[in-house]
Amino acid sequence: MAFAQTMFPRSRSARYIAAACTAIFVVSTLYYLELPGPQHTGGFGLDEHLPHWSAPIPTGYPQDETSPLVWETRAAQVKDAFRHAYRGYLQHANGFDELRPLSKVGVNNFNGWNVTMYDSLDTMLLMGLWDEFEAALPVVAQGDFRLLRSTPNANAWSRSGYAPFFETVIRYLGGLLSAYALSGEKLLLDRASELATLLEPAFNTTKGLPRFGVNPGTGAVTPSQSGILAEIASCQLEWTYAAHATANKTHYDRVNTLINTLADAMEERKGGMFPTNWHLSAGKPVSESRSVGAAADSAHEYLLKQYLLTGKQDIENLEMYMLTTNEVLTRLLYLSPNRELLYVSDTTGSKFTAAHRLEHLACFFPGLLALGAHTVDLNAAFAALDPTKLSAEARRQYTLLSQYDLRALHMAAAEGLATSCWLMYADQPSGLGPEVADMAHTVRDGSSKDTKGILWMDAVEGWRNKGRTGPLPGTDEKKPIPYTLSEKERTPQAPWDYVVRRADYFLRPETIESIYIMWRTTGNPVWRERGWGIFQALEREAKTPTGYASLKKVTQSPAPQSDDQPSYFLAETLKYLYLLFSNEDLVPLDKWVFNTEAHPLPVFTWSEWEKHKFGISN
Ligand code: DMJ
Numbered sequence: 001m002a003f004a005q006t007m008f009p010r011s012r013s014a015r016y017i018a019a020a021c022t023a024i025f026v027v028s029t030l031y032y033l034e035l036p037g038p039q040h041t042g043g044f045g046l047d048e049h050l051p052h053w054s055a056p057i058p059t060g061y062p063q064d065e066t067s068p069l070v071w072e073t074r075a076a077q078v079k080d081a082f083r084h085a086y087r088g089y090l091q092h093a094n095g096f097d098e099l100r101p102l103s104k105v106g107v108n109n110f111n112g113w114n115v116t117m118y119d120s121l122d123t124m125l126l127m128g129l130w131d132e133f134e135a136a137l138p139v140v141a142q143g144d145f146r147l148l149r150s151t152p153n154a155n156a157w158s159r160s161g162y163a164p165f166f167e168t169v170i171r172y173l174g175g176l177l178s179a180y181a182l183s184g185e186k187l188l189l190d191r192a193s194e195l196a197t198l199l200e201p202a203f204n205t206t207k208g209l210p211r212f213g214v215n216p217g218t219g220a221v222t223p224s225q226s227g228i229l230a231e232i233a234s235c236q237l238e239w240t241y242a243a244h245a246t247a248n249k250t251h252y253d254r255v256n257t258l259i260n261t262l263a264d265a266m267e268e269r270k271g272g273m274f275p276t277n278w279h280l281s282a283g284k285p286v287s288e289s290r291s292v293g294a295a296a297d298s299a300h301e302y303l304l305k306q307y308l309l310t311g312k313q314d315i316e317n318l319e320m321y322m323l324t325t326n327e328v329l330t331r332l333l334y335l336s337p338n339r340e341l342l343y344v345s346d347t348t349g350s351k352f353t354a355a356h357r358l359e360h361l362a363c364f365f366p367g368l369l370a371l372g373a374h375t376v377d378l379n380a381a382f383a384a385l386d387p388t389k390l391s392a393e394a395r396r397q398y399t400l401l402s403q404y405d406l407r408a409l410h411m412a413a414a415e416g417l418a419t420s421c422w423l424m425y426a427d428q429p430s431g432l433g434p435e436v437a438d439m440a441h442t443v444r445d446g447s448s449k450d451t452k453g454i455l456w457m458d459a460v461e462g463w464r465n466k467g468r469t470g471p472l473p474g475t476d477e478k479k480p481i482p483y484t485l486s487e488k489e490r491t492p493q494a495p496w497d498y499v500v501r502r503a504d505y506f507l508r509p510e511t512i513e514s515i516y517i518m519w520r521t522t523g524n525p526v527w528r529e530r531g532w533g534i535f536q537a538l539e540r541e542a543k544t545p546t547g548y549a550s551l552k553k554v555t556q557s558p559a560p561q562s563d564d565q566p567s568y569f570l571a572e573t574l575k576y577l578y579l580l581f582s583n584e585d586l587v588p589l590d591k592w593v594f595n596t597e598a599h600p601l602p603v604f605t606w607s608e609w610e611k612h613k614f615g616i617s618n
Pocket of ligand 1: 297298361508509510568572596597598
């Protein structure tokens with residue numbers, strides 16, 4: 001039982017009392033002894049109140065010089081952009097999953113059930129696009145989830161006869177549940193429950209970890225026992241909310257088994273991050289590679305968000321989030337040698353060797369850290385960990401971090417990482433960011449010399465030992481360095497501290513997502529202005545007469561376009577931009593939790609009846 005079995009099985013009440021006492025002691029001690037002042041951490045020092053559920057937005061940032069009226073106009077421009085993208089989809093790709101914006105045809109990459117429409121429903125509701133929403137309802141009502149329809153121009157795997165579990169969950173199921181929560185339209189919940197039931201054969205593995213694909217018509221599943229972390233551990237929010245909204249115990253049992261398997265694996269590993277490759281039936285990792293980007297990203301995200309969605313009842317997930325971030329903070333964050341860009345790397349090989357590579361996909365991570373620092377009492381959560389149950393390495397991380405105010409540290413990392421992700425955009429002639437950059441690759445005087453970044457925690461320790469003067473490493477103000485030279489001339493000067501490895505921009509949301517969360521959690525208007533710069537770049541570089549196109553080379557302007565308008569552009573990228581510019585806080589972070597496809601689900605607590613019916617003991 002997820003709520004009874006904890007990693008550190010002391011009695012709950014004893015644990016909480018111990019945690020609370022320790023937290024009060026740690027916090028009051030740190031307040032006087034260790035903590036950076038607010039000027040060093042962008043307003044997040046501990047002379048502010050401890051974070052609580054609805055933490056007030058910190059003050060001390062410059063006034064927003066742009067008037068609310070201008071922001072409303074900018075939000076309206078994003079709404080127009082959404083209308084343009086959706087109209088193009090309906091005009092040229094109606095009945096298909098996604099629009100090919102250059103060839104003006106449709107493509108079925110995600111089961112052929114109109115994924116762009118499902119992914120867009122809640123964005124329409126948030127933007128007040130009632131006509132579009134109303135027109136979509138009959139299509140949603142008539143869709144046949146048992147029938148998979150591919151197209152000749154689609155991905156190979158979409159012709160395999162299986163619905164990809166992860167993508168189907170985050171886009172279709174998440175989209176339906178969120179649109180139901182925002183509108184109350186029962187049809188959407190009925191369709192969501194039907195879809196969840198059709199996908200449930202995927203969970204029929206010994207430990208309840210889902211298979212890669214399932215045929216919803218026959219119940220057949222893909223035979224492979226290999227699983228990618230992001231794909232096996234990013235459905236908890238959807239199944240939990242589905243269980244709550246439909247009172248369906250089977251839905252609850254699926255997510256409960258999955259969480260128990262993850263918690264058991266964490267207990268056996270004694271802390272640290274989950275590796276990226278798993279054996280489904282064993283319910284265990286089979287590699288030692290780590291990442292917060294592709295292959296892992298949303299699995300880390302769902303640890304925190306599952307805790308938040310269930311009104312902070314699901315303590316196991318918070319523990320796993322703390323152990324995960326302990327490792328990321330101490331072992332995967334690096335500073336580049338000249339500009340001191342903070343970046344999060346993945347690892348290569350079986351040893352914990354950093355690849356010094358920043359993926360666009362990893363740029364959601366600063367937003368996650370900021371969300372955690374804003375909504376959770378991280379110092380108390382940290383104090384509740386029991387170091388005697390940790391591996392030697394996890395204990396080393398714990399000991400190192402115990403000298404810091406965790407909220408300030410998480411927020412500083414968020415600040416530095418979000419700044420680097422933004423600079424990756426702002427440096428480029430197109431104003432949009434690359435898919436992958438090799439970091440810390442410095443070439444001086446024409447001689448090719450690689451200088452690797454240094455571990456951020458080492459720099460932070462140095463900063464602490466020197467009396468904590470000046471900003472925390474990686475958090476000082478940074479300016480874009482424009483790529484104004486030709487590619488040939490550019491390399492020897494190398495002031496950027498990175499080399500663009502994959503120059504595509506797939507209209508991805510992660511940087512905008514983090515910018516939005518930074519704005520909401522800090523109130524610093526600089527994030528809004530940065531987002532505005534990105535929206536203008538999208539309008540300039542990616543807009544086509546029929547929609548928006550991905551880019552092949554962000555290092556050029558005009559950037560060459562590619563024939564692809566992913567559904568997540570409407571679900572996520574445009575939604576986060578709209579929310580960033582809206583003056584009204586349309587989706588308060590203490591009341592809603594975004595799934596990994598940016599579909600907000602409402603925070604709830606289990607009722608006594610649900611606890612009885614589902615067997616939740618706490
Ligand atoms: C989205 O489908 C989701 O955000 C997912 O978690 C990973 N990436 C894409 C967009 O980049």
